[in-house]
Amino acid sequence: MRFKLITILFLLSSIGGFTQSTFKIVPLGVLGGIDESNMSAYMVAPAGSNNYICMDAGTLHYGIEQAIKNKVFTIPAEQVLKKYIKGYFISHPHLDHISGLIINSPDDSxxxxxxxxxxxxxxxTHYFTWTSWANFANEGEMPQLKKYTYQVLKPGEEIDVANTTMKVTAFPLSHSNLTSTAFLIKSNNSYLLYLGDTGPDEIEKSNNLQALWQAITPLIKNHQLKGIMIEASFPNEQPDKTLFGHFTPKWLMTEMTGLSKLTGADALKNFNLVITHVKPPQVNINKLKAQLKADNSFGFNLIFPVQGKELDL
Structure with missing residues (x-):
């Protein structure tokens, strides 16, 4: 009987009827403001590992506490911070993406x-200085406490992440007057794409997203990309002139149309699209979710992450 069960599972796997998660994601913060207890931060690790990297770090401690309440972690919050998070990938230096890192730095490893x-x-020059906080890094104002080491990323260059089995490639994004970042995470032969804040190429007068879509098209076609984590901050009623480098559902699906022209529409059916950085109030969040679902002509598997609840892709 056991042999028959193993055979059935193998056959299902070989025809794509049985899928196994490659990445586990623990959202520590999912909103784009104004709630300081729930701002952009996502722990990512290969399935079966507790060696995480943190994509942005707006909220850390409170998000870890929520994950503990949801039985994602069984060790104290301070140990998750020190032992499980092996490094921080910061998409851009806005406070809602880095304040948790700054505040938690005295207790970090x-x-x-x-x-x-x-x-x-x-x-x-603005955060880890002795006038605004303390310099916990290895460069900048003296004395340097050297808890953190800065690792400068270069566009399109894959790097090994210390103390993990993952690799990451960074791509530039346009975010109003700033350069933001997309991080392509690799574990074995599988990938996950996380985008920091950004807006549509047409509004941003950029081709950064088009270049990113071209880079990931082969991974989608080969079923190696397990999902895209991308922001949608405002409902469609937000005027283009006040987007400030963000997406609405309409503009997000416009970009997805551009992606589909490269991949073919069939490749995006049931593809995981994880929506990040939704901005309160709740009425806007509800409206934005409804608009995304209504405009989902590609058949994406739309995922709205919840703080402290593990997501497996």
Missing amino acids: TKSIYAFANCINIIK
């Missing part, structure tokens, strides 16, 4: 901060 040079420069 030694690890790296990965970001583009312009982002690291702002962290170095």
Whole structure:
């Protein structure tokens, strides 16, 4: 009987009827403001591992506490922070993406901060200084406490993440007057794409998203990309002139149309699209979710992450 069960599982796996999660994601913060207890931060690890990286770090401690309440973690919050998070990937230096890292730094363990040079420069000169906080990093104002080591990322260059089995490639994004970042995470032969704040190429007068879609098209066609984590901040009623480098459902689906022209529409059916950075109030959140569902002509598997609840892709 046991042999028959193993045979059935193998056959299901071989025809795509049985899928196994590759990544586990623990959302520590999912909103785009104004709730300081729930701002952008996502722990990501390969399935079966507790060696996580944190994609942005707006909220850390409270999000970890919520995950503990949901039985995602069985060790104290301070140990999750120190032992499980192996490094921070910061998409851009806005406070809703980095304040948790700054506030928790006195109780954190030694690890790296990965970001583009312009982002690291702002962290170095505005946050980890002895006038605004303390310099817990290895560069900048003296004395340098050297808890964190800055790792400068270069566009399109894959790097090994220390103390994990993952690799990450960074791509530039346009976010109003700032450069933001998309992080392509690799575990074995599978990938996950996380985008920091950004807006549509047409509004941003950019081709960064088009270049990103071209880069990931082969991964979608080969079923290696397990999902895209991308922001949608405002409902469609938000005027284009006040988007400030963000998406509405209409503009997000416009970009997905561009992606579908590269991949073919069939490749996006049931593809995981994880919606991040939704901005309160709740009436806007409800409206935005309804608009995304109504405009989902591609048949995406729309996922709205919940703080502290593990998501497996």
